[in-house]
Amino acid sequence: MEPVDVTVAALHASVDDPALNSMNFLNEVAQHYPDAVSLAAGRPYEEFFDSAVLHRHLDTFRRHLADDLGLSAAQVDRTLLQYGRTKGIVHHLIARNLAVDERITVDPEAIVVTVGCQEAMFLVLRALRAGPEDVLLAVAPTYVGLTGAARLVDLPVRPVAGGPDGIDLADLREQLRRARAEGLRPRACYVMPDFANPSGVSMDLAQRRRLLDLAAAEDLLLIEDNPYGLFPAAGTDRRPTLKALDTRRRVVYLGSFAKTVLPGARVGYVVADQRVAGSDGTVGPLADQLAKIKSMVTVNTSPIAQAVIGGALLAHGCSLVAANVRERAAYARNLRHMVDGLARRFPTGGPVRWNVPAGGFFVVVTVPFTVDDALLHRSAREYGVLWTPMAHFYDDGAPVNALRLSVSAVTPEQIDEGLDRLAALLTDELAHGVTAQGRRYATPRVSGHPRL
Amino acid sequence: MEPVDVTVAALHASVDDPALNSMNFLNEVAQHYPDAVSLAAGRPYEEFFDSAVLHRHLDTFRRHLADDLGLSAAQVDRTLLQYGRTKGIVHHLIARNLAVDERITVDPEAIVVTVGCQEAMFLVLRALRAGPEDVLLAVAPTYVGLTGAARLVDLPVRPVAGGPDGIDLADLREQLRRARAEGLRPRACYVMPDFANPSGVSMDLAQRRRLLDLAAAEDLLLIEDNPYGLFPAAGTDRRPTLKALDTRRRVVYLGSFAKTVLPGARVGYVVADQRVAGSDGTVGPLADQLAKIKSMVTVNTSPIAQAVIGGALLAHGCSLVAANVRERAAYARNLRHMVDGLARRFPTGGPVRWNVPAGGFFVVVTVPFTVDDALLHRSAREYGVLWTPMAHFYDDGAPVNALRLSVSAVTPEQIDEGLDRLAALLTDELAHGVTAQGRRYATPRVSGHPRL
CATH class of the missing domain: 3.40.640.10 (Type I PLP-dependent aspartate aminotransferase-like (Major domain))
Known part of the structure; x- marks a missing residue:
């Protein structure tokens, strides 16, 4: 048996708190599936990086x-x-x-x-x-x-x-x-x-x-x-x-x-x-x-x-x-590509909805079933796409029927590939007739997008 | 009257704690007397600094x-x-x-x-x-x-x-x-x-x-x-x-x-x-x-x-x-210069004592009177030398009869000048017949120095 010097219960409660374990968990999933397309990471775009x-x-x-x-x-x-x-x-x-x-x-x-x-x-x-x-x-x-x-x-x-x-x-x-x-x-x-x-x-x-x-x-x-x-x-x-x-x-x-x-x-x-x-x-x-x-x-x-x-x-x-002329254009392009891509893959008025943000890195997709860490694991393993369960952004552990997609660290091609994989996952889930349970995430007001 | 949005009493107790105010106070004294020789700062030696x-x-x-x-x-x-x-x-x-x-x-x-x-x-x-x-x-x-x-x-x-x-x-x-x-x-x-x-x-x-x-x-x-x-x-x-x-x-x-x-x-x-x-x-x-x-x-x-x-x-x-051949030599030289300088200025067996550390940046000088912030202010203002009252390193606010000298951020010439000024201050204090009060700091065992 492995030697133990101290148990986590003897340390400050924060170290065993979901809020602190959340980031670790998400990083571990990402590391475990390095070939998956990541629509999870909120990191900035790397194309323009140059350590010079x-x-x-x-x-x-x-x-x-x-x-x-x-x-x-x-x-x-x-x-x-x-x-x-x-x-x-x-x-x-x-x-x-x-x-x-x-x-x-x-x-x-x-x-x-x-x-x-x-x-x-x-x-x-x-x-x-x-x-x-x-x-x-x-x-x-x-x-x-x-x-x-x-x-x-x-x-x-x-x-x-x-x-x-x-x-x-x-x-x-x-x-x-x-x-x-x-x-x-x-x-x-x-x-x-x-x-x-x-x-x-x-x-x-x-x-x-x-x-x-x-x-x-x-x-x-x-x-x-x-x-x-x-x-x-x-x-x-x-x-x-x-x-x-x-x-x-x-x-x-x-x-x-x-x-x-x-x-x-x-x-x-x-x-x-x-x-x-x-x-x-x-x-x-x-x-x-x-x-x-x-x-x-x-x-x-x-x-x-x-x-x-x-x-x-x-x-x-x-x-x-x-200073961010290129970056601003890239993020705006990606955001538009993401919401356009969602609209192409999921019918208006259907069970999959999303918001159209006026900017930034993130789009929230709502579905009629609970989106949890188990689904993320399955998505990574079987469909090769990462995203973030919205439950991680609530403090009460209640089930949430939504996921966050990030546009910041991907190319338009990766967005397309990621959305294809996500669509396959969600279509599969919907086909299995999983019904809504838990918190109903209200899709935020749509704004700034002519399509919706 | 100046507008006030919040009092310090409504903030976490640490912000009004002596431990957190201590560094601020010492920095302020140093800034207030920029021409004083500083035997207070524990900063590393700057002679070899080169941002290249x-x-x-x-x-x-x-x-x-x-x-x-x-x-x-x-x-x-x-x-x-x-x-x-x-x-x-x-x-x-x-x-x-x-x-x-x-x-x-x-x-x-x-x-x-x-x-x-x-x-x-x-x-x-x-x-x-x-x-x-x-x-x-x-x-x-x-x-x-x-x-x-x-x-x-x-x-x-x-x-x-x-x-x-x-x-x-x-x-x-x-x-x-x-x-x-x-x-x-x-x-x-x-x-x-x-x-x-x-x-x-x-x-x-x-x-x-x-x-x-x-x-x-x-x-x-x-x-x-x-x-x-x-x-x-x-x-x-x-x-x-x-x-x-x-x-x-x-x-x-x-x-x-x-x-x-x-x-x-x-x-x-x-x-x-x-x-x-x-x-x-x-x-x-x-x-x-x-x-x-x-x-x-x-x-x-x-x-x-x-x-x-x-x-x-x-x-x-x-x-x-x-990597630190030059730096090690400089600190060792300074430490020796400091304890030699103290020995030259204060008679063995007299009321002013000090330890001879086996290395590092700091020497503690004990005197038969309380060394407080007021004395530091007077030292800076009237004698042009800075040091650190040892009371800052105790948590109980009790008076302490000792001060810390640092050898790390000064040249041998500055050590001489600083010690001359310190000697003038201490001699003056001793002449005024101030007697011991408060905690008696025991001069730590002297070691590694042939003179004592």
Whole structure:
């Protein structure tokens, strides 16, 4: 028998939690079936990857330090190689990017550069979870990284209905009322207003304003996560972020460069301009409190990784819209190819439905039967196609009749091949007369697509 | 009046904790007196810094991926730019380094590459803190990053006397007994057996074996932190780490490249080969559980930053002893210069005493009066020299009559200048007849220095 030093039951509960095991499970399936077409991975497109950019970006940022900021050669070396500022060294470039691309005006001192957006999420949740009465609200279905980070700080996540408008405001009000009636303190509500992961749903402008008004009226913080905002569908316009509309410091904004520059830098950020009064009477941005936590998690974000992102920003006047012309076109092309491909393979009004997102990486397909991990295994093994059961994005383990397809890391040819295989699987399942059971996923409102 | 959105009292208690404010305070003092000589900073020596190494290391690692591991050009690009393996991509090189430099044999699968050693510390403490009955033991005085990470997961830290042997084993036994009698569960004891920060004290070989025996007898995990082990004083030998002597998987080993390659990569690691039985009956290394937590903190360590470290390792056959010939000589020279300088300025048998560490970055000076933040401010303002009050390394706020001097980020000339200024301050304090109050710091045993 194998020796055992400790059981998982003696470790923090998070390590045995579905939210943390979910990603592992999905990765393992992918590794187990390397030849399957993956419509599961939310990774960015790799066709334009070229690691030669690393040298170029590093040198661009070094020149920026020397020429624009006036640093000596020794200071440049020290900035890149030594320990550094906890809140980061590309905050001024991020502020400029937010001004240029998002019309968000923010004091660079209110920005913390983090190790990917995941650390930003973790820092915010760690700061907000002060005691056992604290809870977080999140639009369901929810990005699993949010749920996982909440688990690490023992912060319960309560679902708010998403629905066709991105967030059901009546349900948000009801969840706030209920939590407070139970003596709980809802610290914030997590939302992804643009092309949400996994639902693909976006909020329209009026809904954004209503959400901000509600947040002000209810004294609620909003955590806005925006990894996909740069990638609208072909022919559609981008909408202002909540943060751009936020005149009352209600929004903590999470930013990622994983999809707009490259994931390997592991650089993200948080804009936290909320005014925090310290016990000594001084008032400063919430960012300063997050930085204190960060100093005990990762000390500071690698200045080398930041330099890569800084160089990429500088190469395009701090506009990621400009930097991603090719990528934006590729994602829009893929999204259209996916929804066109679904329409070609499944009859309108039939049992298989899907939404047509206004942008982003994800499309949700609903079917009249439960979509679980066993079906994913069968799909991988017998049909050679991977996708993500929507059940992974809910926290309650209830059955879900939907699956998520991703368009981000595949070519149009792979989309065709993957959809052929998916159609074979679903046709087979439908032929076996499996009937609906469990949660009925409501196909979100169709928008931005002439066909439907 | 300034608008306030939230008070610090509504945030997690860690943000207002002395452990987290300590580093901020010390950084602020340093920024406020930029012209002061800093004998405070534990940063590595900067004389050999050259950011051109970044390109070289990156290219070395890219060649390694292609030539040694057989990856295609597209796979190399993907490895560096895309999301990647949670446990890291330089684990095999770290295992080789541990074999070459430390004679530690470890399965690369038991290694998690982390965002600096700080994240390694955080992951281990997060995993171990399962409930309110859990406590951590740590040799006092303790590295403040350990205390801070423990605060983030609400894990109380109980001090164990360090004393002249690096750890007082009778006190360790007593603390274990006491905690258990209170219904608490001591999860581990944190130790820095080589040239500890801040005490400078090391454990001899016999003490290491006794500690390992005690850990086995008491079913206690040891967390061994080893950032300075590569830097013995001139003419002294390195000792085997606890992990090299660990035949019973009692030791979780924390590694850092901040002092041996460069801090700016923010790459560290943890060796966690303890066998963990999952709820599904499978058994795997503790590293796998830590990786699950990591996936919700930083997802994975930047492969670009890992490539820089990987390239540096490859450049010297994975030996950091070989890679640090210049640095090792510089630190040893500085350490000798510091203790010689102290001996020249303060009479033997006088009121000012200090230890003579067998290596590392730090020397502790004891004086017959309390050394607090006010004295540091006065030292910076009136005498132009910075150092660290030892009180920052204790958790109880009690007064301490000692200060830490660092030799790592200064030249011999700066050491002379700093010591002249320190001598002026201490002489002035002594002349004012301030008497001893508060905790009497016992000067650790002097070793490895012919003068004392």
